[in-house]
Structure formats: C-alpha cells, structure tokens
Amino acid sequence: MFHYLQKASGNPMSERERVREKYNPQAIESKWQNFWEEQQSFRAVEEAEREKYYLLVMFPYPSGRIHMGHVRNYTIGDLLARFQRLRGKNVLHPMGWDAFGMPAENAAIQKGTHPRTWTYSNIEAMRRELRSMGLSYDWQRELATCDPQYAHWEQELFLKLYEKGLVYRKLSQVNWDPVDQTVLANEQVIDGKGWRSGAVVERRELSQWFLKITAYAEELLDGLRQLENGWPETVRSMQSHWIGKSHGLEFAFAIEGSDETLPVYTTRPDTVMGVTFCSIAAEHPLARRIASANGAAQAFIQACQSVGTSEEAIERLEKKGFPTGLQAIHPLTGERVPIFIANFVLMNYGTGAVMAVPAHDQRDFEFARTYRLPIRVVIQPPGVTLDPAEMSEAYTGPGVLCHSGPFDGLENETAKEKIIAAFVAQKVGNATTQYRLRDWGISRQRYWGNPIPMIHCPQCGIVPVPVEQLPVPLPDDVELTGSGNPLARHPTWKQTSCPRCSTAAVRETDTMDTFAESSWYFLRYCCADHDGPLDVARVNHWMPVDQYVGGIEHAVLHLLYARFFHKALRDCGLVACDEPFSRLLTQGMVRKDTFRCPEHGWRYPEEVRQQADALYCLQCNARIQVGRNEKMSKSKHNVVDPNDIIQGYGADTARLFMLFAAPPEQDLEWNDSGVDGAWRFLNRLWRLILDVADLPYQPPARTMPEQADLRALRSKTHETIDKVSRDVQRFQFNTAISAVMELVNAANEWQNATQEGQRTPEGLAVLREVAESAVLLLNPFVPHITEELWHRLGHAQPLCQQRWPEVDAEALQRESITLVIQVNGKLRARLTVAAEATPEQIEAAALAEPAVQQQLLNRTIRNRILVPGRLLNFVVN
C-alpha cells in the first residue's frame, strides 16, 4: 500500500500542507495489541540453534492497580526484551503474580472479601492494565504464587531442602500484639504500638522455622565477585555488608565466684587491654538467671523487650544498662571488670556478649560516660596523645598500642595478630570468622501464605508430610478478624494423623514467608506447565536469567534469598548454574511531592490551594507542609494513576516519557508537564513518516551520496544508529531517545529547506533511510506507533520480526573536526581542521587565531597539550 503523491501541475500546495491523518493512539494501540496476541508474536519456544535471552522483570504484588513504579519497571524490561528480539535472540520474557501476602488478609478483615477472591480479581484487573501498555510477554507462562499448583511444588521443594538439612526450628523473637494476640510485621509497629489495637508491642519468643542461609554465607559472598560486571557496585556492596564477614577473636571471661564463663567475640582484639567492663544482651542466659532472683533486673529486661525487633529500633535507643553485680576476670591481666545488661547488645550476633572498650568503640564510649565507667586509651593515633578525660568520642582509627604490657609499641594491625596468637598460645581463646548474616526465618503466623508441610506428632515429634500426601491445602473456610492465627484457630484443618505412627497429630499452622515464592518463580517460568516442581532440562535451557530488572528496594533481601534458594536447589540437582541472575538493572523509585495538613493529614494535590508562595488546605485553610519528593504510595496521597496518562495520551507516550525523563537507575520525580513533550515528539514523528510514505518510493540509501547536505543527513542517521545501539546497552535510554529526536529534527529541517521539485532520487533514498531507521530504532521504546508507521511505509512483515539496523562505517567517517583552543585551560577559540591535520598544522592554525594571539601577547609558551580530536591547550607564564 504505497501512497504515491499525485502531483497535478500548477497545484500550489506542497505535501507538507495537505491535511494529514491525525495520530490516533487509541485506535493504533488496540489494533497492534490484538495483532501481537493473535499472532502469538512473543511466545518463547526452546530452540536449539538460536541464542536464548532470558529477560526477567520483578513480578508485582497484585494490589489491584498498576502504579508508576510498575510502569517504569515493565517499560524498561519490555524495551530490553524487544531490543534483544530485534537483535535476533530467542527471548523469554514472562510475567506473573507474587500473590500471597498481608494486604489480602487486611482486605478480608476490612471488607470481608476472601483473600483468594480479592487476589484473583486484582490479578484480572492488573493483567488488563499491563496489556494496555503493549508489553511483549509470553502470557502462556503466566503464574500466580497463590495457585494451589505453585504452592504444591513449593512444598515439595521445601521438603527437598529439609532432606538436605537446610531446614530447622528454633526459638526466635517476634513483635507481639497483646490485644490482638497476633504477631506483627515491623511495618505494623508504629512508635512501638500495634497499628490496629494501639497496644504497646512486646518482644516475644516463638518456636519458628528457619532456612540455613548461613551455610551458604561464604558462597554468597564469594559469588558476588562473579557478578562484578553484571551487577551494580552498590547492590554488591550492600549484600556484602549484609553478609558481614569478619575475622576476630573469641574468648571467655571467667566470672568471679562462679564456675561459669562469659564467652565474647570481638573484631578488635588489638584493644583487648582497654576493656573496662562487659555488656550482655537482655536475652542472654546469664541475664535471665539474674532476673529470676532480682526484680530490678527483671524490670530492666522487660523494658528492653518493649522495643520491637527491628535492628533500627534497637540501635536508635538511648544506651542504657543494668549492673549485674558480677565481675568478669580478664584472661590476660586477671583484672576484674563489671558486667552490665545493655539494651543495645544483640543476642543473635556473635555470643550475645561483648567486651567493652570505651576509648575505642563509640557505643561503649557513650555507655561509659553515662555510667561514669573508666575509659582506658590503648591505641594512640599518630602525632597525638589521647587523654581519656578530654575525649569527646571514641577513637576508632589506626595507631600504636600503649598501656598494653607486652604489646606496647606495636601497630594496631600487627597487634591484632599478636594478641590472637597470645590467646591461642595460652589456650584461652580462638581466632574465629563471624558473619552478620542470620538464618532466614520463614515462619509466618498468617493465613494467606503457603502452609509449611510439617506435622507435630506427640510420639514421633516433628514429621515432614510425605511427598505423595502433598499438597497441604489452605482451607477456604477461615474467619479473618485480625486477631490470633487463623489456621491455628480453624476447628478441623490442623487435625491429622502422623504419617509414621498413625496416632492423632497436628499440622504446622505457620505459613511461609512470601520471599519463598519469589525465590524460585524465575525457575518455574522456564517450565510453567510442568507436572512437578521443575523440569530440569527446560530450566537449564533458559537459566541463568540474562537480565533482571527491578527496584533498588530489593537490593538485599529478595536478591539474597533468591540467590541462596537457587544455590540450594542447585545442590538438589534441579538447576545447573551457580548464580541465577547474570546481569541486574536496579531502577530508581518514582517519587512525588507530598502535601500534609496538620489537621487532615495527607492531602491529594487537588485538595490544596496555592496562594503566594505557600499552599493551604482547601478544607480548613491550614498551611500545608510540603514533603520533598517521597516514594509514591497510596497512604501518602501522592500517587499518579498511570491509567490517566495511558488513556489520555496512549501507552506509547507514557512509555516514552518514562524512559526519557531520567536514566533508569536514578530516582524519578514525577512531573506531568514532560508528558506533553513526549506526545508532541510522537506527533512530529507521525507526520514525518507519513510525509515520507507519501513521497515517490526509493529504496533506502545504502551508500554515501555526493551532495553535502545529504552526506550530512546520512552521517547523522548512522551516528544515531550507533549511539542508540550503545546507549541501550549501557541503559542510557534518555540519551538514546534524544539522539533519535535530533535525527527527526534534522530530517524535518532538511525537508523544510528542500523544495519539492529539487528532490532527487538520491535525496529520497536518504530520506527513506532516515525514516526506516528512526522507526526501527524507536520500536523497543514505542512499539505501537512504530508498527503502524512501518506498515504505512509499505512493509508487509511486522516490525517486531525485523532486524536492528546496521551501522555503515563509511558514514561515520569525519571529514573535519572541531578543536577547542585553550590558553592556561581557558577556552579562547574553536578551530575546524581537516580530520587528518598534523599537530604542527593544528598549532599553526591555532596561533593564527586573533583571540589566541591576544592572549599570548608578552607571554611565553611553556608547554602545549594536544588531545587528539578534542583540544589544544597552551600553557604560558
């Protein structure tokens, strides 16, 4: 369907002035979405010959509506998937639903809808919204983690880990709401109180299930090196810190008047002669025993336990302690130092007890000042002599030891080794390696999760559910009220018999952390219809994921749990590769200003009024506090609904704006006004391509033309192809788009400057090459409009089956270059020289510039710095 221009002689109208068909995104977008679906254009089938490319985006929690963070994540993912397809790869690009979790239970409590009903209707709604974005998913591999099948296979995987010895049970602390009789998540604890009941939250110990991630600590740390080229430095460093490997000394203090000892772990053995007291956690066995006979101690411990379980809450505390009255005996000096119970010592790190060196540890320093304990300096920094009485903070840097007997005069790094050696020689301590990483507690006392397939038998103890009896199904008839544990309260569900001895037994009523589901969904996508947990051959065909795209907020937990789970499954023989995600792109968050009224709380933008420089609440006229950009969230009323943009401007405009507004790793401040710019550009593109389609057909240029303006336009085309190809691969989508904008602008300028009658076949060929290149290059960004324009350019085959354009090296050859001439580093002139000009020629031309001559008057050139292709700098006195 070529549209040849009927050129009636004497017609004064140029083709630019004719009425053109308007760009109508709604019509075009649904047309091509239907086309792709009917043609199954994005279905991924395992192929032996073509190179595979697994592009994964983090699957969403089905909250019911997509938000801007989703739009950003999935637009980036789709761009990369479509790019790799155009480059000839066999791309797997799946989508699914992270469907278990607390919001479904909250909805059930508030609205009475069953979590399953609520979740599946949300999935329906979100699938429709995602479809309207034109994302190139293979929907045949779609999965929902709350699906009974998925839960079944996950229970089977859990049992495999159990057989491997990676699952165990131990006491662990939770946030306990004494009114609702339920366990609270950290986010449900607000200022130390339960979010629903308002009751003061307590720390309570429960017996819970754990996965032994610490067994893989060393491999998880070591594996980060393998990811050096594919993962952002920041994520690797966060994970490495999270694992927190440290080398140190473990030794025990004797306790005066007791047979017991107090084991401690320290990473600073060089400061061991500066110990002036010891601190133990509130949960330390020694603390408990003291409390059993001492009311004051018990009260102190209880106060410590009214803090919540998050590390942040504990670390922000004012440092407080309680003297136990016990004295610890220093193993090297025999000196007696007091033992305190301290609210900032963590039971689950090291031994739950620490030696305190206030001169060289900030927390110990603050503690010592509060309780007037002695401070003993044992490391002197170079050139300074520290006086404990004068110190305002601990000194934690390097230095030379003092007051340390035989170790005086040693550099502290050397001293670490010598002191460890001394402890080992006297058989009072050991060099040890510690990890900050703790085992992964997967027990949740909630309904909307996957039941842990275990049975408690009064005779046999804990017995796993046999594989042939799986799945343990979630009962549908539960009452969700927000208090208690729904599965535990169910009248019959937990009643069963022991698989070993057949006596009456009860099921485990804990469900799994939802991070379990997201730890293997990428493997399940490879074989979504398999009747069993995983089809090893297909998993190994697609794995590892070549590119993973998701939010930076998952840098540690999800990405570390998934790496661990993957390695554990590898050791069960279910997958071959060591690391699941070869490359990772972490996108920044989408943020927006927040408005808060002192009276009415968070306000929507339409609920405030601007007057002069300030904003006021429409309801009460109170002055609004404008929060600087915060992560978009419903509770803060700063959410922009992507559907408004998609319905108003079309998905292509929404996608283009998202990608153009900021590079993906950076946070994005949402600002509607930029959307118009994206819309205008697509309209300019639309008009240009329809104009070109209307011109007499010439095949796209394949060689350099003679005419200067055409040479320039063709060079620009190939520079753009080159730049977009490189920018997409380095995730600089905004600059890739601006490069195509420049090309489209250049083509328009050429069109405007060239009379219709002056168009030669050569010119038409260059123009068609521009048009086809621009459409191809933009396809991964704005797939609908480019499919339509490709069709209008006369192509029978869809654009999604084309190949990415190739750069013509000849078109990139520069004939002349512009150099900057500096004098003492300041720009004084610009010089255009032939590309092959010699340094002598360049200098002669530079010295001929009047501006340069003026600067060189009465000065002597002492040096010249020539950066080829860039600048020449004269250094003068």
Add this chain to the structure above:
RNA sequence: GCCCACGUGGCGGAAUCGGUAGACGCCACGGACUUAAAAUCCGUUGAUCGUAAGGUCGUCCCGGUUCAACUCCGGGCGUGGGCACCA
C-alpha cells in the same frame, strides 16, 4: 544509630576514559499562521557587566591534586533508600 546512594539553569536531565558545562525535552518570553482559538512552525532563554565586540563568574559548601576537575582525593552540609515479619 548503622549501611548504600545522590546533589549541575526556572524544571527533568546531558557531558561514555580528567579535556567545549548545560545536548535533548519541559516551562517562560517574542514572532509567523488564523476572523479567533487550538494545533503547528520560527526565534530567544545559566548569572552578570557591556551599545557591541567581548569580559567575568558558574556544576551543594570548604580545601587539595592537575596544564586542565561536574568528573579524582580529604572534610562538611542536605536529600533519598535499606536495616532481616511490607513486597
């Protein structure tokens, strides 16, 4: 508190390996077209001095390295994210 980032015009951002600061876009202003409006097109747009040519200053702040610093180093200030039961 600890860990990790980030800070460039009125705004989003660009400058890929230490080498032209402000590409591209938004906003604003001026103009063309139109009976008018919308749309579109053309132009101006970091600050400051100057009629102009041109000069000076300028990438959060202070200091350093270098012929040359948005970029590297040290110190500070500010903002954002994570902190193990939100996902």
